[in-house]
Amino acid sequence: MLPFSSAFFFQPFWSAFADQPPSLPYLSLPPTSGRPSFLAAAFGAFSMSGADLHLPQLRPLGKTSRTDNWWIAPLLTFLGLGAFIVYSTWAAMQGVNYFVPGTHYLSPMYSPVLFDSWKIAQPSGHAWFGAWPSWLPQNILGMLPLTPAFLILWAPGGFRFTCYYYRGAYYKAFWADPISCSVGEPGFRGKKYRGENSFPLIFQNLHRYFFYVAVIFIGLLSYDAIMSYVFIKDGHHQFGIGIGSLVLTINPICLGCYTFGCHVFRHLIGGRKDEMGEGGTKKAYDCVSCLNRRHMMWAWISLFWVGFTDFYVRMVASGAWHDFRLI
Numbered sequence: 001m002l003p004f005s006s007a008f009f010f011q012p013f014w015s016a017f018a019d020q021p022p023s024l025p026y027l028s029l030p031p032t033s034g035r036p037s038f039l040a041a042a043f044g045a046f047s048m049s050g051a052d053l054h055l056p057q058l059r060p061l062g063k064t065s066r067t068d069n070w071w072i073a074p075l076l077t078f079l080g081l082g083a084f085i086v087y088s089t090w091a092a093m094q095g096v097n098y099f100v101p102g103t104h105y106l107s108p109m110y111s112p113v114l115f116d117s118w119k120i121a122q123p124s125g126h127a128w129f130g131a132w133p134s135w136l137p138q139n140i141l142g143m144l145p146l147t148p149a150f151l152i153l154w155a156p157g158g159f160r161f162t163c164y165y166y167r168g169a170y171y172k173a174f175w176a177d178p179i180s181c182s183v184g185e186p187g188f189r190g191k192k193y194r195g196e197n198s199f200p201l202i203f204q205n206l207h208r209y210f211f212y213v214a215v216i217f218i219g220l221l222s223y224d225a226i227m228s229y230v231f232i233k234d235g236h237h238q239f240g241i242g243i244g245s246l247v248l249t250i251n252p253i254c255l256g257c258y259t260f261g262c263h264v265f266r267h268l269i270g271g272r273k274d275e276m277g278e279g280g281t282k283k284a285y286d287c288v289s290c291l292n293r294r295h296m297m298w299a300w301i302s303l304f305w306v307g308f309t310d311f312y313v314r315m316v317a318s319g320a321w322h323d324f325r326l327i
Helices: 011-018 038-043 073-095 148-152 154-163 164-175 201-227 243-259 262-273 281-292 295-318
Strands: 232-233 234-239
Touching: 011 201, 073 148, 073 164, 073 295, 148 243, 164 295, 201 243, 201 262, 232 295, 234 262, 262 281
Parallel strands: none
Antiparallel strands: 232 234
């Protein structure tokens, strides 16, 4: 018997704010046999019974005997994730207004800045390696602009895309497999259930490695938050607090609660052990478990705040908003 944790992921996202997490039912799986496939061995996944699992589809797409509003949760998930994907793609293609001159405000969608965008005339002061190099193209396929954001977004994007919660969320919302419990699935799957043991979904097992990269980004964004309290006036640096400072500070906090509540981190802290004592490891495990119980909530809050932080920096940089200084 293995815990079918997908049942937790398939809950409506607002249930993340409830006092008690949803219960985790169990799913019986057939015994494994044979050797794992090459891809399975490489990515830490093992095929079940050495073949596809035959699960006949009992209902056509959308057919169900349920009388509740089961479609609301996948619809809201589709709209929420879809809106973020559209906005983040648009923001990444801009290549301008990702920093605020006279401050150290920097959009998290561009941090760290490896090279300054070829679209800006003056250096941003944030680039690690200076101006946009000649060996990097300015466009992809001759029409899509290549900006500093695209050089780094693969890392946080990969972490979220392979996240256990997000997988359950967008599997339902975007290709309806399954769209909801006891609701008919699309016919493209046929009678074979391959899970995540075959190409291309086997790459979801890279999540454990994306976690290590995500931790580095938490450190980088925390540095950006600290530097947001340093302002430049008459060529001198001085301490100050602006609304943007608070916005950039909240961002790594929310991202940290999401990242360090990850199932991978929980396993690293103590989940791999059969038994734990009452020492520091147990306390750390309990702390991670506390975040893990609200993993869905932090996934949505951190996603929204990353987008809002970029939007705030973009509005101030463009002159549309004024950044009020508290100190």
